[in-house]
Amino acid sequence: MTRLGAVAGLILAGGRGSRMGGTVPKPLVSLAGRPMIAHVLERLAGIAPILIAADDPALYGAFEATALPDRLPGYAGPLAGLDAGAAWLCREAPDCSHVAVLPADTPFLPRDIVQTLGTGPLPRVASIGGRLQPAVASWPVAALGGLSRWLQDGRPRAIRAYLDACGFEPVDVSAQPGAPNGDPFFNVNTPDDLLAAEAKLRQQLAAPVEPPHRSS
Template identity: 40%
Template sequence: MRRADTLAVVLAGGLARRMGGGDKPLRLLAGRPLLDHVLARAAPQVAAVVLNANGDPARFAAYGLPVVPDGLPDHPGPLAGVLAALDWAAAHRPDLPWVLSLPGDCPFLPRDLAARLHEARAREGAPLACARSGGQAHPPVGLWPVALREALRAALLGGERKIDRWTARHGIAHADWPAGPCDPFFNANAPEDLAEAERLLAQGLQDGRPPPIRLLEPNAGRTPP
């Protein structure tokens, strides 16, 4: 279900130290950039998508999406990327009062993520919502009201860097998913994570399906006469 009131921001501005530097969302998974996998799952759920990234935006030109840099210096973390998206929505899409934040290294995001986060927010009467799997919260995967952008700006200028500490002050709901057989919020932080993602894709586990049952051939396991 597409949310006509929500902008998605893919947080692609990290320094990717564990991946060896560079743009982690442009690393390949199954022959396609991680960002392709994220967008394939996220874009059908929302009205519009922007990328949060610093530096030369030309490296993302092939995607034809607005590239929104942090509005604060010194790369203060994902909260700055969220604020950049809230500011962009207020300036360019005032018809979109909500922003869905997504890490650029999560290739298996749920296809009902936006709808479930909105449901959790409405059910619990909270202004914010966050994804959770297997009891583990994922603060960068969240739903943010544009109306809180000045409060977020003040917190960042005051030195706040932790997402969950800031959201707890305002009230946050959680939407839950199972963590297996493949955690939908699996993130590829390092080269070995990309290898694991390749394995999950090869086994068809990326949408929470159990592994296929392998039937034995009629004579498998039998001792020949």
């Protein structure tokens, strides 16, 4: 697989998904004929390595990615997934300077989201209409170096809290006509959300493809 610069990919798939009401982990719920996480993996095409932060890594063996458990006991939230990914990159891929982080339950992210986020000396965090999306970001791996201590010290476990501590740059992302309500960050949390996402994706699959224009 070719590499997009020195950027790795990390999908946060550790959410419990209790509101979905099923026995299958939310990232593996079928959406338009594929596991939901497969739609997010498409946004990382051309990137290597790709990591998946998951409660049960064994469930993700079918994907072309390395699944990682949290390094902390119990459910420590998405920051623990970031911590696990950063530790793996420092150990196994020290040439990766940045990591593009995406949630597993956001199947309508722009296909060029990684390029849109870009890279920089500070975390670059997606934003739409002035609303920050802390779970969609390009992180310098170095900025995650203090995360383990942050978690061990019992600091707030919200991504936004850590971003506020280390500093960040917002990156505007445009609305997506093909997403529910045009929201590219629409995340599937409930059965109703799943139905809405399914309807939108099926609508896209059924849309006719315009033939290429031929000049005379």
